[in-house]
Amino acid sequence: MNRATKCILILTSIILLGTPFLVFYIKFRNSTLSNKIEDWGHLGEYLNGTLMPLIALAGILITLLLGAIAEKRNQTNILLEQQKQRPLMHVGYFDGENSIELFMENKGMGPLLINNYYLVNRESGEIKDGIFNCLPAITTVFDNYTGNLNNVVLSSNEKYELLEYSIEGLEETQYDGFKEDRSLLRQALGAYKIVIEYSDVYNKKMPNYERDLVWFNRHQETEDNIIL
Structure with missing residues (x-):
């Protein structure tokens, strides 16, 4: 995996995982921290409900990307092997x-x-x-x-x-x-x-x-x- 691909994967993961926190901050940035356990429970439910699908989506995207990289590498190896077996x-x-x-x-x-x-x-x-x-x-x-x-x-x-x-x-x-x-x-x-x-x-x-x-x-x- 080259450096550009690694950067894309890291950046995509940061954006997906950071989106729920960013949305929550924009919505409740003027609120103070609650002392009620119920409020923190609601926060946990919110993060669980938003992060889990995003993590699953990120996993799917990463799997597809890695599959595409592997396919490209296989095609390159096939071409190299064909060049080695080329008649003249x-x-x-x-x-x-x-x-x-x-x-x-x-x-x-x-x-x-x-x-x-x-x-x-x-x-x-x-x-x-x-x-x-x-x-x-x-x-x-x-x-x-x-x-x-x-x-x-x-x-x-x-x-x-x-x-x-x-x-x-x-x-x-x-x-x-x-x-x-x-x-x-x-x-x-x-x-x-x-x-x-x-x-x-x-x-x-x-x-x-x-x-x-x-x-x-x-x-x-x-x-x-x-x-x-």
């Missing part, structure tokens, strides 16, 4: 001479629920509901790719592969085909951006995550591996 979406990629990788990762402290995942063509605005629908026809084989990922859950620091394509396992006679397919794949991916709508374990919607894949659409290849 990240989409990364590896574009090397011999492999291409596209992945998503939860870099937050709590579980992440994917509500909606899609790719948007920057020029046409066309929407694809997964990497699978964006891939070109190739002569070689993809190592791995995914489709729709709605309702997939990622735990903290969990990594999920969206696409893997590498030269590993190919025959030497397929190397030229791999290079051509790699160029087609880069061109296809470079036309899109990824949009992911997700929420935390408390079903609280997080800000939409977007990652542009324009890097894949660069005009010249490099022999150095690049990790973003």
Whole structure:
């Protein structure tokens, strides 16, 4: 309980408890003290009849105020706990001479629920509901790719592969085909951006995550591996 709340409670109690005495004083301030026991008995009845309801009212008000303070504190604790369990979406990629990788990762402290995942063509605005629908026809084989990922859950620091394509396992006679397919794949991916709508374990919607894949659409290849 902070200082301001304590002051309000004390001031309210003083006003409520002091009101009967103030009213009595204003009404009988010109009277002298009585020597009759009956008069003092009437005073006791007056104070009992006025103070008891006021004390009860003060108790109710204090209880309500303390309840409101406790509720606010609980809400604050819940928000703090939610912040501790907040997920953080990240989409990364590896574009090397011999492999291409596209992945998503939860870099937050709590579980992440994917509500909606899609790719948007920057020029046409066309929407694809997964990497699978964006891939070109190739002569070689993809190592791995995914489709729709709605309702997939990622735990903290969990990594999920969206696409893997590498030269590993190919025959030497397929190397030229791999290079051509790699160029087609880069061109296809470079036309899109990824949009992911997700929420935390408390079903609280997080800000939409977007990652542009324009890097894949660069005009010249490099022999150095690049990790973003």
